Amino acid sequence: MKKLFTAAVAAAAAIALAGCGGGGGATDPSNVSPTGEVKPREISWLLSRPADGAVINIMKKLADDYAKDHPGFSLNLITTPDRPSYIQKLETLAAANKLPELFDTDATPFAQQLAKQGKMVDAEKLLKSLDVYDNYRPSALDYQRFDDGSLNMIPFQFELEFIWYNKALLQKAGVSAPKSLDDIPAMCTALRDAGITPIAIDGQDQWPLERYVAYQPFREAGPEFIQKLKKGEAKFTDPAGKKTVEWLAALGKAKCFQDGFSSQGYSDAQNQFTSGQAAMYNIGTWELPSLATDKLNPAVRDDIDFFTLPTTDGSVTAANEFVSPSGIGMAVNAKTYDPLVSDFLKFALTKYPTEYAATGALSPTTNVETAVPANATPLYKKALDMANDLGDKQAMPWDTQLDPTTNGRLQQELVLLVQGNITPEQFTSTMDSTIAQNAPKFFK
Amino acid sequence: MLPNRSRLSVLVFLLPPLLLYGIAVLFPILQSLFLSFFSWNGISDMEFVGLANYVRMLTADDIFWRSFFNALGYLAICLVLQLGGALLVASLLTSMRRGRELIKTLYLLPAVISTVAIAFLFVRIYSIEPVGLLNQLLHWIGLGALERPWLSDINTVLAAVSAPEGWRFTGLYMLIIYAALLSVPQELEEAARLDGASRWQLFTKIRFPHIMPVWITTTIMATTYGLRGFDIPYLMTNGGPGQSSELLTTYMYKTAFTSTDFGYASTIAVFIVIECLVAVGLILFVLKRKADA
Numbered sequence: 027m028k029k030l031f032t033a034a035v036a037a038a039a040a041i042a043l044a045g046c047g048g049g050g051g052a053t054d055p056s057n058v059s060p061t062g063e064v065k066p067r068e069i070s071w072l073l074s075r076p077a078d079g080a081v082i083n084i085m086k087k088l089a090d091d092y093a094k095d096h097p098g099f100s101l102n103l104i105t106t107p108d109r110p111s112y113i114q115k116l117e118t119l120a121a122a123n124k125l126p127e128l129f130d131t132d133a134t135p136f137a138q139q140l141a142k143q144g145k146m147v148d149a150e151k152l153l154k155s156l157d158v159y160d161n162y163r164p165s166a167l168d169y170q171r172f173d174d175g176s177l178n179m180i181p182f183q184f185e186l187e188f189i190w191y192n193k194a195l196l197q198k199a200g201v202s203a204p205k206s207l208d209d210i211p212a213m214c215t216a217l218r219d220a221g222i223t224p225i226a227i228d229g230q231d232q233w234p235l236e237r238y239v240a241y242q243p244f245r246e247a248g249p250e251f252i253q254k255l256k257k258g259e260a261k262f263t264d265p266a267g268k269k270t271v272e273w274l275a276a277l278g279k280a281k282c283f284q285d286g287f288s289s290q291g292y293s294d295a296q297n298q299f300t301s302g303q304a305a306m307y308n309i310g311t312w313e314l315p316s317l318a319t320d321k322l323n324p325a326v327r328d329d330i331d332f333f334t335l336p337t338t339d340g341s342v343t344a345a346n347e348f349v350s351p352s353g354i355g356m357a358v359n360a361k362t363y364d365p366l367v368s369d370f371l372k373f374a375l376t377k378y379p380t381e382y383a384a385t386g387a388l389s390p391t392t393n394v395e396t397a398v399p400a401n402a403t404p405l406y407k408k409a410l411d412m413a414n415d416l417g418d419k420q421a422m423p424w425d426t427q428l429d430p431t432t433n434g435r436l437q438q439e440l441v442l443l444v445q446g447n448i449t450p451e452q453f454t455s456t457m458d459s460t461i462a463q464n465a466p467k468f469f470k
Numbered sequence: 471m472l473p474n475r476s477r478l479s480v481l482v483f484l485l486p487p488l489l490l491y492g493i494a495v496l497f498p499i500l501q502s503l504f505l506s507f508f509s510w511n512g513i514s515d516m517e518f519v520g521l522a523n524y525v526r527m528l529t530a531d532d533i534f535w536r537s538f539f540n541a542l543g544y545l546a547i548c549l550v551l552q553l554g555g556a557l558l559v560a561s562l563l564t565s566m567r568r569g570r571e572l573i574k575t576l577y578l579l580p581a582v583i584s585t586v587a588i589a590f591l592f593v594r595i596y597s598i599e600p601v602g603l604l605n606q607l608l609h610w611i612g613l614g615a616l617e618r619p620w621l622s623d624i625n626t627v628l629a630a631v632s633a634p635e636g637w638r639f640t641g642l643y644m645l646i647i648y649a650a651l652l653s654v655p656q657e658l659e660e661a662a663r664l665d666g667a668s669r670w671q672l673f674t675k676i677r678f679p680h681i682m683p684v685w686i687t688t689t690i691m692a693t694t695y696g697l698r699g700f701d702i703p704y705l706m707t708n709g710g711p712g713q714s715s716e717l718l719t720t721y722m723y724k725t726a727f728t729s730t731d732f733g734y735a736s737t738i739a740v741f742i743v744i745e746c747l748v749a750v751g752l753i754l755f756v757l758k759r760k761a762d763a
Binding site: 230289290445467 | 509511512513514533593596597598599619620621622624706707708709710711712713724725727728729730731732
C-alpha cells in the first residue's frame with residue numbers, strides 16, 4: 027500500500043516542513059544603530075542573482091576585505107537565480123521563520139506582510155544612519171518602496187528597459203519605429219507580411235509578457251492604476267484596463283510574438299533577435315554586455331538600436347518615464363540585526379557603488395560614473411545616458427505588485443488572450459473576479 | 471501461532487520500518503488533513519475555517535476541476551502508452567528469436583535518463599521556431615498541415631506533456647510483463663495450439679489470464695505514478711498555456727509555494743490522497759472480478 031500514498035506524501039511532507047514555523051522576532055525594526063561590540067561571525071545572504079554576476083562577485087570581494095580586519099567574519103551567499111524557485115524558497119523559509127541575516131525580495135505584497143510584522147529593518151533609516159541615503163537615485167529607491175512609501179529593501183542595481191529593434195528588418199517591411207504604442211499591432215502585421223517575426227519574447231518565464239500588460243495603463247492612467255487594480259479598487263473594465271486588454275488581443279491577432287512563444291525560454295528569444303530573425307526584443311540594460319558590445323553577432327551589430335516605451339495620444343506619463351527597475355532588493359532581517367551586520371553593511375554599501383560602476387553597469391547611486399567597456403558599441407553609452415534624464419514616475423512591473431495568486435492567474439490568462447484562445451471579455455471577467463477573490467486577503 | 475520469543479523478535483524488526491513509515495508518510499498526511507481546515511499563508515496567524523476550503527475546492531474553483539480532468543486525461547494517455555505499449559512490445563519479444571536483449575535494453579533506456587533532461591529534450595522535439603524533430607518529420611512525410619507549436623496549442627499540450635512520461639516508463643513495464651509472459655507454461659500453449667487455437671485466442675485465453683496478478687500490480691503501479699505525475703508537465707509548460715496542462719499536483723504545488731495558501735493546498739493534497747485510494751480500490755475491484763469470472 028505504500029505506493030498509494032506517494033503522491034500525497036511529496037505534498038504533505040513539503041507542507042509539513044513549511045508548517046514548522048510560528049513566532050517572530052521581537053526586535054524593533056526601526057532601531058538601525060544597535061549598540062554593543064562587533065562580534066565577527068558568519069552571516070548569510072539568501073539571494074536571487076546570477077551566480078557569477080557583478081553583484082555577487084563584488085560582495086564576495088568586499089566580504090573578504092572586511093574579514094581581513096574582522097577575523098571570523100564570512101559572508102555566505104546562497105543564490106537561486108531562477109526567480110520562481112527563489113520566491114518559493116523565500117516564502118517557505120519565511121513561513122518556517124528561518125530567514126537569514128540578509129535576503130532578497132521585491133516590494134511584493136508578501137514582503138509587505140513581512141515588513142508589517144516587523145521582520146525587516148527600516149531601510150530608509152538604515153541608509154540615512156550610514157550616511158549614504160542621499161547618494162541613491164530617487165527612482166532606484168522608489169522602485170523598492172511599498173505603496174505606503176516605506177522602504178525596507180536596498181537596491182544593488184539600476185536598469186532601464188528598452189525595446190531593442192533591428193533597423194534593417196523594419197526597413198525591409200517598410201515600417202519605422204513606432205511613435206505610439208497603438209502603432210505596434212499594425213507594425214506587426216507589416217513585419218509578418220514580410221516574413222519577419224515581429225517580437226521575440228521569452229514566454230516560459232512569464233514576466234516578459236506581463237510587462238506588456240502594464241504599458242497601456244501606465245500611459246493612460248499613470249502608475250496609480252496598478253496600485254488600485256491590485257486592491258480591487260480599479261478594474262479591467264475601466265478605460266485603462268479595457269485599453270490594455272484590447273491592445274494585447276490586437277498584438278495577438280497581428281501575430282506579434284513568435285509562434286509557440288509560450289514554451290520558449292530566455293535564450294531562445296534573445297537568439298532569435300540577435301540572429302536577425304526577430305525585429306524587436308524588449309529587455310533591460312542588464313543585457314548591454316550581449317547587445318551593445320562586440321559580443322553581438324556581427325551580422326546584425328550595425329542594425330541594432332533601441333527606443334524607449336512609446337507614449338500614446340493623451341498619455342499622462344512622459345516619454346522619459348518607463349520601466350526603470352532597480353532589481354530585486356536586499357532586505358535586512360530585523361531579528362538577526364546586530365552591530366556586526368550593521369558594521370558590515372556600512373563597509374559594503376559605501377564601497378559597493380565604485381566597484382559596481384567599474385563593471386560597466388549602472389549603479390543605484392549617482393556618486394559614481396559607469397565605465398563603458400572597451401569593446402562596447404556606441405549604443406552602450408547611449409543606453410547609459412538615458413539614465414540621466416528620467417522623469418519622476420516609473421512603470422512598475424506588475425509581477426511585483428499583484429498578490430501571488432492573481433499574478434499566477436494573470437500570467438496564465440495573458441498567454442491565452444494573446445494566443446486568441448479566450449476573448450477580451452472572458453479575460454476581463456476572469457481577472458476581475460480573481461482579484462476580487464484574492465486581493466482582500468493580502469491588502470487588508 | 472508464533473512462540474513468544476519469536477513474536478517479540480518480529481515486533482523488534484518491524485518496529486523501525488513502521489516508525490519510519492509513520493513519520494514519513496502517515497504523519498504528513500494527518501498534518502495535511504489538519505491544515506486543510508485552516509486558512510494560513512505561512513506567516514500570518516492560522517485561522518480555523520472549518521470546511522470552507524473543501525466547499526471552495528468542490529464548488530467554486532474552476533481551476534481545480536480543470537486540473538482534475540486534465541490529470542485524468544494525463545493518466546489515461548500514460549496508461550495506454552505504458553501498459554498497452556508494454557504489453558505489445560513484450561508479446562512481440564516472446565515471439566522474437568534474435569536480438570531480444572538489444573530491444574529490451576533500447577526500450578529500457580529512457581527509464582534511466584533524468585527527468586529534467588527528458589523535459590528539455592521534448593521541449594526541443596515539439597518546438598516550431600526553430601523547427602523541432604516532430605514538426606520536421608511531419609513536414610517530410612507530407613503532413614505539413616499538422617505542424618504546430620505542440621506545447622503552445624491548448625488542444626495538443628496535454629497529450630504532448632503526457633507522451634514523454636508514457637514513453638519513459640514503457641520499457642520498465644515491458645520488462646515486468648515480459649518476465650511474466652515467460653512464465654506461462656509452454657505445455658499449456660502447445661496443447662491449445664494442437665486444439666487449433668488462433669494466436670489471438672492463445673493470448674486472450676491462456677497468456678493474459680496467466681499474467682493477471684502481475685498485470686494488476688503493474689496497473690496499480692502505473693496508475694499511482696500517473697496520478698502523481700508532476701515533474702515533466704511542470705518543467706515543460708508549468709501548467710500552461712492557461713491551465714491546459716495543469717494537473718492536480720502542479721496546481722497544489724503552486725497553491726502552496728507560489729500563492730502561499732498552505733491551508734487550501736493541503737485541502738487539494740487530501741483530495742489527491744483520497745483520489746489515489748479510490749483509484750487503486752477501483753482497479754482491484756474491477757480486475758479481481760474479471761479474474762474471478
